[in-house]
Amino acid sequence: MKKQTKRKLEYRKTLFWLIGLTIVTVVMVYFDKQKVYKEEKPPVPVVSLGEQPTQVFLGSYTWNDGEVKKELADLKDVNFKRVEYREQLHIDFPEGKEPLYIAKGAYDPTGKATYPIPSMFNDENVSFLGNYPSVLTLSLKAFWKNGKRAEYIVPLNVEANPPEKEYLPVNKGFYSFLGVYNGDSEINTKIRQQISEVSPNFLMEYKGYVNLEMARIYYPELEIESAPMYLLFNQEKEVFRTDSVDTMLQYIKDHTYASRETMEGMVTKVDREFGFVYVDNYPFYMMDTSVRVGQKVKLDVANISNELPYQQIVEKVEVLEEPDQVLLNKDWLSKKEGKLALLVIGDTAFSKPFKNPQKEDLTLIDQITIKNSLSSIEEPSIFVFNTEELVFQTDDYDSLLKYLFETEQLLPLKIETNLSN
Numbered sequence: 001m002k003k004q005t006k007r008k009l010e011y012r013k014t015l016f017w018l019i020g021l022t023i024v025t026v027v028m029v030y031f032d033k034q035k036v037y038k039e040e041k042p043p044v045p046v047v048s049l050g051e052q053p054t055q056v057f058l059g060s061y062t063w064n065d066g067e068v069k070k071e072l073a074d075l076k077d078v079n080f081k082r083v084e085y086r087e088q089l090h091i092d093f094p095e096g097k098e099p100l101y102i103a104k105g106a107y108d109p110t111g112k113a114t115y116p117i118p119s120m121f122n123d124e125n126v127s128f129l130g131n132y133p134s135v136l137t138l139s140l141k142a143f144w145k146n147g148k149r150a151e152y153i154v155p156l157n158v159e160a161n162p163p164e165k166e167y168l169p170v171n172k173g174f175y176s177f178l179g180v181y182n183g184d185s186e187i188n189t190k191i192r193q194q195i196s197e198v199s200p201n202f203l204m205e206y207k208g209y210v211n212l213e214m215a216r217i218y219y220p221e222l223e224i225e226s227a228p229m230y231l232l233f234n235q236e237k238e239v240f241r242t243d244s245v246d247t248m249l250q251y252i253k254d255h256t257y258a259s260r261e262t263m264e265g266m267v268t269k270v271d272r273e274f275g276f277v278y279v280d281n282y283p284f285y286m287m288d289t290s291v292r293v294g295q296k297v298k299l300d301v302a303n304i305s306n307e308l309p310y311q312q313i314v315e316k317v318e319v320l321e322e323p324d325q326v327l328l329n330k331d332w333l334s335k336k337e338g339k340l341a342l343l344v345i346g347d348t349a350f351s352k353p354f355k356n357p358q359k360e361d362l363t364l365i366d367q368i369t370i371k372n373s374l375s376s377i378e379e380p381s382i383f384v385f386n387t388e389e390l391v392f393q394t395d396d397y398d399s400l401l402k403y404l405f406e407t408e409q410l411l412p413l414k415i416e417t418n419l420s421n
Contacts, residue, residue: 040064042150043097047140049129049156050086055079059139059151062360072107072137078155085131085161087172091140099142099150101402103409104128107137115412116141120274121283121310131170134158143405147360167219168233169205173305175232175239179209182227188245191230198249199256201304201313257302257313264320267295269392269403273414284314293383293390294323323390326375333385339366340391340407342400346380347372353397364404 042061047054057078060069091102105116116139119128129136138154162170169176177195181187187209188194195202210218212227222231222238230248232240242248269278270293277286279297291297300316327343334341342365344354351370362368382400384392392403 042142042148043094045091045093045140045142045152047152047154048090048092049083049158050088050090052083052086054083054154054156055081057153057155059153061148061150063148063150072153075153078153080135080155080157082157082159084159085129089128089138093142099144100398101143101405103141103143103406105139105141105409107139118409118413120276129156129158131162132158132160141409143401145361145401146358163235165219167207167222167231169235171203171205172235173308173311174203174205175234176205176207178207178231178233180212180215180224180227180229180231181209182212186228188228191245194245194249195252199253202252202256203304203308203311204252257304258306259303260301260315261303262298262300264296264298267291267293267297268394269293270389271391272388273417283310284312286314286317288317291317291319292323293393294327295319296321324374324376326377327383327390332369332383332390334366334387336366337387338364338411339386340364340404341366341385342368343374343383343385344368344370344381345372345374345377345383350380361401362404364407 040063042058042063044056044058047056055078057075058070059072059075060067062068089104093099103118105118107116134156136156136158138156140152140154142150142152160170167176167178177191179188179191192206195204212224215222215224215227224231226243229241229243230245231238232248232251240248240251242251263279265280265282267277267279268281270276270291271278272289275285275287276283277288277291278284279299284299284301296319298318298320299314302313302315304311304313332341332343342354344351354368354370357365357368380395382394382397383390384400384403392400394400394403
């Protein structure tokens with residue numbers, strides 16, 4: 001009996017010791033995981049200009065352990081790497097860690113602005129940099145769900161990528177103008193003003209005037225035998241020449257627009273401060289305040305360039321269908337200047353993210369109204385109102401977040417613009 005009792009006691013001691021060790025191990029693993037979780041930093045992207053990699057610094061960010069602030073002056077070993085101009089700025093995050101939205105901007109080299117001047121268009125189809133020598137400090141602000149944010153600083157020393165011949169245009173989609181003179185009296189000092197008056201939308205780089213003898217020496221391939229002469233080039237070759245200013249102006253007037261088209265779509269967003277109206281999420285510059293979100297419209301559009309995005313002039317707008325009048329109800333409007341209000345229409349599953357919203361993602365929202373249905377609006381929808389009108393609509397939660405992140409990023413510039421006006 002005594003031996004059995006002793007064995008039981010030893011067994012219990014061993015069991016208690018194992019249980020205690022297991023508990024301690026679990027607690028240690030838990031705290032280690034918590035430590036790793038809190039010390040985790042945002043993923044750092046690979047940023048390249050064309051095929052050329054750049055240096056990337058992690059700036060201020062909000063992550064698992066809260067907000068960490070960094071100033072430009074805090075960054076060490078900053079090297080403004082020399083890179084040759086390329087059209088595309090590529091931003092590649094590790095797979096599975098991509099942000100929902102990236103805002104591109106650049107810090108003012110004069111230091112007057114304390115925030116990066118944002119780009120209006122953030123897709124890769126837009127050339128963010130100009131083809132000219134420049135020393136820049138780029139700011140890339142990435143937004144994830146659940147309040148996670150990170151700024152990446154990219155210092156660049158951009159070298160121009162000039163065309164083969166200096167009289168050709170530097171920028172894609174542009175023409176260039178070259179004048180040739182014999183005597184000084186032949187120089188038309190008002191030619192740029194005349195071109196602007198005849199066709200203000202003509203995309204042209206002005207190369208100035210060159211003496212006839214110099215043109216023969218330096219540009220023999222142009223075979224210029226007399227002056228005055230006025231020449232136009234695209235990025236590949238000469239497209240027109242004449243000895244008459246009036247003939248040149250008429251050619252420019254006739255070739256300002258590459259094409260024209262008519263399109264129909266829904267107005268999904270308006271930005272009155274910057275003068276943009278988005279039709280099927282595509283931006284057009286329009287100051288017409290009668291064009292409102294929710295309208296179905298027909299646009300007559302002139303394309304200034306078939307090579308460059310967002311180079312359209314809206315020549316005529318026709319409203320084909322008005323939105324449901326219930327959306328004009330002033331009850332939906334935000335009650336606070338600088339804030340936005342949401343009207344969410346849909347079933348329980350659609351409206352679920354709005355019933356317990358992640359506040360860090362909806363910092364611009366001051367009120368949320370949820371309806372199962374409303375008037376003639378049958379499809380699940382999200383409507384965003386400022387203090388004046390309906391400014392955005394979508395049927396997708398991620399699209400709403402992208403809109404809010406973009407609006408948040410543009411706020412400092414809008415505030416400064418409004419103050420200066």
